[in-house]
Amino acid sequence: MPDTPEFLTPPTLPADADALLKLAARSMFDTLARxxxxxxxxxxxHRIVWISEGYKRFLPALGHAEDDFVGRLVEEVVPNTLMAHVIDSGQPMLVDLLTNQAGTFLVSRLPLRDEHGEVIGAMGMVLLDHPETTMQPLITKFSHLQRELDDARRQLAAQRRPKFTVASFIGASPQAMEVKRQARRVAQTDSTVLLLGETGTGKELLAHAIHAASGRAARAFVGVNIAAVPDSLLEAEFFGVAPGAFTGADRKGRDGKFKLADGGTLFLDEIGDMPLALQSKLLRVLQEQEVEPLGSNTVQRVDVRIIAATSRDLPAMVADGRFRADLFYRLNVLPIRLPALRERMADLEALIEALADDIARRSGLPHKSLEPDALALLARHRWPGNIRELRNVLEQATLMTDDMTLTAGHFRHVEAQDGGSGPAIEAAVEPLPVAAGASTPKSLPQAIAELECRAIREALAATGGNKLAASRLLGISRATLYEKLPHL
Structure with missing residues (x-):
């Protein structure tokens, strides 16, 4: 009688189910491994205990020899692997894409359990080593999403990176060194800082510097100029808006500055211009570290370090009832007064050098130096606009001449105001020759601009520098006034 074909011979089955399961597991493992x-x-x-012959061919591209893997952590041998996550979570990853120096792979990861169901390890398999050839749509989508994620990470890192450090506060005078010392000291705490000083003394720069030197440097720095935001929008700007809070509101809602600065620093510039009605709400947020968006009944916890700044006399405003005393005390925990430029004229030359470098970089023009007579002239000026005014004068002188060296003649309008209190509005260039007895008429835009500058200066002088009162006197909004101030 002929032999029975092998495929018709019934297999010998184990006597119990446990043996069957073990056989099935071994068979499945052998099949998958092959x-x-x-x-x-x-x-x-997370240590490698076995690797197949097929996997060994990927090791050279990963920088490892074939005999240099057993006993090592899998994440050290295979970059970007998620095997550790499978072990820690006990959840399989049936299909995934893995990308590293060796290429892009379609992989599967399975947890391994003992008889009690405890995870004792994991098995990883490379299903395809060049999935782009057979799974082009999936690979294209994956690559596109990866590029978008990388771009978003770079943008976020750039936004969080501090613009200035304490070293950015130029100067070696005793006054400048004291400001730097105080900035470094307060940066080590989370207490509220109040920066005091005239307009143009560098309060925003110092706020960035304090954030950069603090433990919050890796988190967001969010700034808001209170004087530049209409009163009716300030509450939404600070606390955010709930979805559909009012007609025209974003259906998804909008986070306020406090929420955006969560974990980081919120810079409140021109705090002296905050309306009384909003001061009490700000005080509550500072005390409770909680915000409630407009149109919402939900309170959101925030962790925000406050740096406030003002060019106004807050104690006088408290005495007049224009600023809440309790809010002032809450803000005035760590006050730093920034000196006016006229109080630290020893730093003038260093400031001019730094500003000239920045002007050249931004304009694309060569760096222009100053003759001693120009430095002497600028040193005699009162600089009511401080460093902002100094930059304005230097920038105009740089852009309005082709000369590589600036002399006192390039700053004749500063000389005309030498010792005065008004800002220098224009750095001069040599006038065109005119016939005797004739005058050169001004263009209409130039005449309007000069009239506008004069009106703003007179309004600020009449109100003692109170920008809110000056804007009302001029019949314009605070935001419009702030837009025009840099051009004075």
């Missing part, structure tokens, strides 16, 4: 392009096994401590 059919996969590469397989590795990792124990519960």
């Amino acid at each position: 059919t996969a392009m590469g397989t590795l096994v990792v124990d519960r401590r």
